[in-house]
């Protein structure tokens with residue numbers, strides 16, 4: 001593993017209602033923590049995220065583990081639980097995922113007001129002007145694993161292209177939209193390679 005994770009701090013606690021484990025680290029010069037909480041119910045006080053400290057103040061999510069991928073494999077809350085022992089492996093997994101994200105450019109895309117408004121437009125034209133979409137961690141991972149990487153191209157006329165349709169060295173991308181795709185971008189349909197569980 002080339003991603004170095006330097007431990008800074010950790011915190012753990014357990015009651016009959018919930019237990020939690022937080023591991024604070026440094027990865028590629030960023031402060032990153034894995035924060036996992038296991039409550040009695042899978043939809044209350046339960047979650048597993050890796051977060052990065054932005055601007056020295058707030059934390060924003062880098063990656064998360066879907067509830068289904070870990071919750072059912074962990075014991076019910078009890079003061080006798082050792083959170084570090086139970087949740088440590090998941091924390092490690094989250095931090096490795098975070099390290100991978102931070103190592104792949106662009107590490108931290110920034111969102112201009114124009115891009116924020118463009119995403120507003122994307123949501124509105126795809127699902128209506130009162131559309132709402134909640135994308136869970138499994139969807140995020142699935143989307144990341146299929147098709148091209150997300151590229152956002154801001155055109156000189158103020159329009160914005162969001163695309164996953166091109167390989168990274170396609171002329172359309174390398175010219176930031178000035179040249180056309182060379183028609184050599186081809187991503188196999190997921191149904192032809194893997195079957196996504198829809199449970």
Ligand SMILES: [Zn+2]
Pocket residue numbers: 165166167170171172181182183184185
């Ligand atoms: Zn292309």
